[in-house]
Amino acid sequence: MKKALITGITGQDGRHLAELLHSKGYTVFGMVKGQNNPRAEQIRTDFPYIELISGDLADVLSLGTAIEFAQPDEVYNLGAVTYVAFSFSQAELTANTTGLGVLRMLEAIRMVGGQQNNPIRFYQASSSEMFGMVRETPQTELTPFHPRSPYGCAKVFGHNVTVNYRESYGLYACSGILFNHEGPWRGLEFVTRKISSAVARIGLGLQDSVALGNLDAKRDWGFAGDYVKAMWMMMQQDQADDFVVATGISHSVREFLDLAFAEVGIDDWSRHVVLDPSMLRPAEVDVLVGDASKAARELGWKPEVDFPQLVKMMVRHDLAVESAKLSK
Numbered sequence: 001m002k003k004a005l006i007t008g009i010t011g012q013d014g015r016h017l018a019e020l021l022h023s024k025g026y027t028v029f030g031m032v033k034g035q036n037n038p039r040a041e042q043i044r045t046d047f048p049y050i051e052l053i054s055g056d057l058a059d060v061l062s063l064g065t066a067i068e069f070a071q072p073d074e075v076y077n078l079g080a081v082t083y084v085a086f087s088f089s090q091a092e093l094t095a096n097t098t099g100l101g102v103l104r105m106l107e108a109i110r111m112v113g114g115q116q117n118n119p120i121r122f123y124q125a126s127s128s129e130m131f132g133m134v135r136e137t138p139q140t141e142l143t144p145f146h147p148r149s150p151y152g153c154a155k156v157f158g159h160n161v162t163v164n165y166r167e168s169y170g171l172y173a174c175s176g177i178l179f180n181h182e183g184p185w186r187g188l189e190f191v192t193r194k195i196s197s198a199v200a201r202i203g204l205g206l207q208d209s210v211a212l213g214n215l216d217a218k219r220d221w222g223f224a225g226d227y228v229k230a231m232w233m234m235m236q237q238d239q240a241d242d243f244v245v246a247t248g249i250s251h252s253v254r255e256f257l258d259l260a261f262a263e264v265g266i267d268d269w270s271r272h273v274v275l276d277p278s279m280l281r282p283a284e285v286d287v288l289v290g291d292a293s294k295a296a297r298e299l300g301w302k303p304e305v306d307f308p309q310l311v312k313m314m315v316r317h318d319l320a321v322e323s324a325k326l327s328k
């Protein structure tokens with residue numbers, strides 16, 4: 001039976017990945033930060049099979065201790081400061097966690113797994129935000145990076161150091177350059193879930209409007225449940241490598257709004273959306289679209305949930321959440 005250690009277990013992808021690995025018979029360890037993380041209790045309730053370990057990407061000793069304890073075959077580094085807008089206000093924290101945290105984890109793996117023939121496989125959660133002001137469309141594994149936020153800059157460091165440790169020390173270290181992926185477990189700060197939650201409440205008559213920023217931004221949105229499968233596939237290859245994971249189709253925030261409001265029977269949503277300049281970013285990523293043909297060819301990966309299905313899934317989930325609150 002294989003063992004996996006997941007950082008970022010309390011986040012969206014941590015949950016999906018834990019579910020996937022458990023279904024494959026893995027023993028799953030999840031790293032939780034903080035002395036009394038309120039999200040840990042929810043993980044204990046929802047996923048009783050996960051063994052939680054205390055640790056922080058800012059503390060290399062805690063990472064070494066966690067690896068020593070779990071003795072994992074595979075480490076999935078999903079932990080990070082992930083909200084791009086927030087990364088502008090706490091740039092140093094972001095660089096330390098999202099960037100240097102990757103280096104610390106790689107060093108911890110080297111410390112515990114040994115310098116040669118290290119058996120521990122490492123997955124780094126790289127991001128399409130590294131492409132930022134895109135140099136070509138669609139973006140591939142070879143597209144140059146031009147990050148537009150402290151988050152994007154930190155992810156570029158994490159990506160490069162992963163490649164460097166693979167090349168320098170022969171570690172099985174791979175990096176998934178994942179484009180935006182969403183679902184019912186997405187944090188409420190991200191635009192898709194912010195919209196699905198607000199639309200559900202508007203549909204039920206619980207609120208009138210939602211305040212948003214740049215409605216013209218375009219993203220290549222997929223379903224998180226599909227994307228964690230690609231993470232696992234990357235870790236099962238003969239040789240570690242890097243892969244773009246994307247649907248290949250880009251949609252605007254406006255299009256997301258169209259489909260989300262249609263789900264609650266509202267065709268003209270203009271009076272329900274307020275433009276809030278405070279949601280605009282100092283530098284924006286206007287449009288992203290990925291070319292995942294390498295992942296299709298070499299991993300056999302393809303997305304199963306399309307954009308309309310994703311929006312429907314999220315709004316229906318939030319309608320159920322809000323209706324359940326009402327009936328209490």
Ligand code: NAP
Nearest residue numbers: 008010011012013056057078079080082125127178180181
């Ligand atoms: P998420 O929901 O925001 O979860 C982030 C996780 O990181 C949380 O569990 C958080 O724990 C943990 N974390 C934050 N600071 C930490 C620290 N100092 N030490 C240890 N853990 C820490 O993010 P996600 O959407 O699941 O994304 C997973 C990973 O994929 C992230 O690295 C993200 O940058 C990357 N990524 C995501 C997407 C996407 O579209 N979702 C696309 C490309 C790449 P607490 O909050 O409980 O403290």
Ligand code: F7E
Nearest residue numbers: 082084127128129179180189190191192212213214217279
């Ligand atoms: O913004 C625009 C916003 O915050 C998407 C993270 O998982 O994916 C995510 O980063 C777009 C941006 O995601 C609001 O300006 C408009 O253009 O949902 P988001 P993101 O910035 O693309 C990448 C791949 C990651 O790696 C990140 O970790 O939507 N937008 N109005 C808004 N965005 C937010 N959050 N809130 C608004 O009100």
